[in-house]
Amino acid sequence: MSRLIHRWPGLIAGLLLLVLSLSGAALSIFPAVERLSSPQATAAVSVADVAGRIQAAHPELEQIRRAPSGRIIAYWFENGAAQAAMIDPVTGQSIASADPKPVERWLTNLHRSLFLGDGGRIVTAAGAAAMMVLAISGVVLVARRAGGWQLWFSPMRGPLSGRLHVEIARLAVAGLLLSSATALWMTASTFDLLPDEAASPIAQTDASGRTGMTVADMAALRAIPIAELRSLSFPTPDDASDVFTLKTDQGTGYIDQGDGKLLAWTGLTGWQRVSETIYMLHTGQGAATLGLVLGLMALGVPVMAATGFILWLAGWRGRSCIRGNVPASRAETILLVGSESGTTWGFAATLHAVLSRAGQTVHAAPMSAFDPARYGRARRILILAATYGDGDTPASAKGFLERMNALAAAPAIPMAVLGFGDRSFPGYCAYARAVTETAERKGWETLIPFDTVDRQSPQDFARWGRSLGAATGLDLDLVHQPVQPASIDLTLVSRRDYGAKVQAPTVILRFALPQAALWRRLVARAPGNFAAGDLLGILPEGSAVPRFYSLASGRRDGFVEIVVKKHPAGLCSGQLYELRPGDRIRGFVRRNPGFHAGTTRRPLILIGAGTGIGPLAGFVRANTRCRPVYLFFGMRHPDSDFLYREDFANWQAEGRLRLVVPACSRGRNPRYVQDGLRHEATEIVRLVREGARIMVCGGRDMATGVSTALGDILAPMGLTPSLLKAQGRYVEDIY
Template sequence: MMRNFHRWVGLVLSLVLFVAALSGTALSVVNVLEAGRAIRPASTQTVADLAARVQVAHPGLEQIRRAPSGQVSAWWFDGGQPGSAVVDPATGRDFSSADPDPVRRWFTEVHRSFFLGDSGRIVAASGAFAMLLLAVSGTILAVRRLGGWKRWIARLRGPLAGRLHTEIARVAVVGLVLSAVTALWMSAETFEILSIDEASIGAAPSPSGRTGFPLREMEALRALPASSLRELSFPAADDPQDVYVLKTDRGVGYVDQGSGKLLGWQGLGFWQRVSETVYMLHTAQGAPVLGIFLGAMALGAAVLSATGVLVWLAGWRNRPRIPANAPAARADTVVMVGSENGSTWGFAATLASALRSAGHRVHVAPMSAFHPSRYPHAQRYLILAATYGDGDAPSSAKGFLGRLGELRVPPSAPVAVLGFGDRGFPSFCGYAHDVDAQIRAIGWR
């Protein structure tokens, strides 16, 4: 059942997962490149020094922001006209445009909502949930196929698409679980299933009513390294009751524009810190090494989507259409097939053709459809049983052993079992041996 669940969930959502994974890879690359280009404040530079330098370059300064990459941007009014730019922290002067990168904006929109608004966000969240389920079910299936955790890194054989699917999954599963869980958390916040408010301390208590205190001498800003800044909003110059609003990676506070002293402070709460950690782990902004890792994992997810479809197509194509398949009720020879990727069906078709040429009425069917009452004229049963991984039943043999064990009287016609397997597994042809053992246990000749 788990294999069918893994297969059909993956197939139904393969396009969603493929697009989300590729766009996630692209965003990881953009974040890493941005981090490489960013001009960061010096380790010794303070918020007071940074703000003073930018204010000299832009007297109408309204806000300074530092991105997770370290890039500093400023917004101001000059002659009544708004302006913005990425600035050099060392000089405060413009370095480049602050307008969002159109490439980043495009990939972000694809990744978050597929350009479908809230409906697209629901689809993206569903894709994240599916990826989590696929990662968990795929891990369980891989462990079963490989023969246990001890063989997790064992060499694989078989068709390229299936081998590549499992090999990539073994490496990418940790990153896929991390991306899926963090995406679900962020989706829950977006749709207010989780309500985590930003740190806030209400109104500023008792401003001094003065203005014009030099930025470089402000005690509250001199005590903070520029590398901890997230946002500094400037007060209106003609309003002595207005204050600086300071946001850092530790919380938010108000600074008096007339004295430079901290009027109030609210640190980040536990869940706010968790939320910010989740955001960082998903986007890797400000963590280029993590960004490279997540980008590689996202690319692996895209390949997994493609190889999963290829594996299914190979099984569908490899299962031949059995020509002149005799009705079950009239067959004298019954060929039952247990196959995972379709190749055993090819052997069954060849065998059926040869038997038919010899004058037999042959019915070919999956092992999962077995019941003696369906074959009243059967004179012989031939079972072609492949093994999935290290001893498991293949897809088309599900439930066969259970039905066999429920028989009170075995069929009168004799039976033969032919096993197919991979010698790379300790339990070579393990499922065929299980079938043979059960047949002997019920006394079937």
């Protein structure tokens, strides 16, 4: 519901919001410019001082007004003609025209009414209401995507357009809420829709009946600093019953023109103060800095509008694969999807279509939208859940486990969970398993046992479909064609070969960084701002399933680099190994923020073996700030497969790398990387005490040995790898 509430006001009112936000941002500049360009009177100067100087220069003075910026405007008659000008409070002389600049006047009319009078004011008020709805629903969506209010500022994943949309929203939402709320208040006030709590008319006492006292000598005006003045209206000189009308920040008073005494006074009501505060907050008049801040926030609207449209268009294209999606309240089958890159939605679309052809009413939604109260007619809940990283929650499932744990009792609807992942990774379908285990603890009835799909296997999916069909009495023939991910051409520019002498042919492949237009990066059809540790997906010829390789470079390096070991029966590794400079392959970048080095200055301990050195080398290459980095690298023989050997020597000389500890498993004194750790145990303990982060990349056997060794090394400190993992100080990328 929040997504629908957020989507349609943005699409329908998009152009209007662009006009209002851009004109509002431009108008926010004028209060600051006015403040800087207006002569300012000192704090000790009184209203009597300034009024006396102006009256001396313009005897037929009618009124003096002081703007919140400090600008003073005087109105008078000269030779029977009305005059107005900005005044220097020090001299009382005219220094500039009082009329607003044509551009400011034009922007003000555009922003307030679109040049359409009262009808335009109503339209702009509708735009303000749409902005408020967008801001409130956007706050809810960001919190849901982040996994809760406490994670409001947590890093976001996904294409550049989605991340820009959320990051700008986080910064601008408070200002947009304030601007829209104050705009609605001011519109309501303009059309007299708010209660009128103005002060009662002042009952004036009898005037002295005299005229002629100069304003410079009036004690009532001398008691008021010029900084508190709003306006001073002069009486008709030959009418003894007429009086001065004084308005200040505190209220309104009447002053006798004959003796200068204050005849009556009334302060501002609470309602008037609220109204004036709202006017100040919306216009920036009297708060120029705040106005500029709100103007900057308003500039985020065009960016959010563009990225929001891109997200809507991408979502519309994705949703077009799921036709006939009925509302949750009328569906017999609830299909919940947890996906990181979108591929699981393709399986969901296939399942949705087959169930619909079997006569079922089906509602498909992200797992983050889980709400059992809406499933009034549901007979089953099917959960298709991918796993992100090392067992983490995929993007469209944020908050699902928290909602399920918060239930007083499990839904009285049987469920089934199907996990999607890659069996070569140790965290294979870990998130889907966590969902299953949580459901079992809650006592949720299981429709069929937990099952998995390995590497988007259509065969695994069809097998699960047969089990589901047998349990439901439906004929379910799930024939799925995996959708190819959007990929780009990568041209090889260089290669470095290693490992042939030890029967482990390995190559460092460097590809040219594709030059792509910004719009292609926004829609995730070109590499965005990737970093070492992210993944390069390669689609080998003859397969629809991509293989992933950790990147040894970031976008700032100007190239795309991976390390590949040729496996005897490896389809993708074999094709990559045969590449020569000038050859091309198809690939795409997938973010992997869980395995980034970060920007802290604390020490970094890198541990890897074989091709696991790739992202670790990328971390060292990017360490231009010379953070303390210590590398432990396992290989077979230093003369054959010491990857990046020359680079490490150069990086040490530049200060990017403090220490390299190689561990060679062949030769006279064979040892493994965990042996190198034990040999440097004292140094590791010191680094961990200083807050060091440990990053491990390579095979699972190596990772197991490293974990054991570190457990022994850290035991005297009362620390374990598991405890460091919980603190985010021990991360793995293993295969």
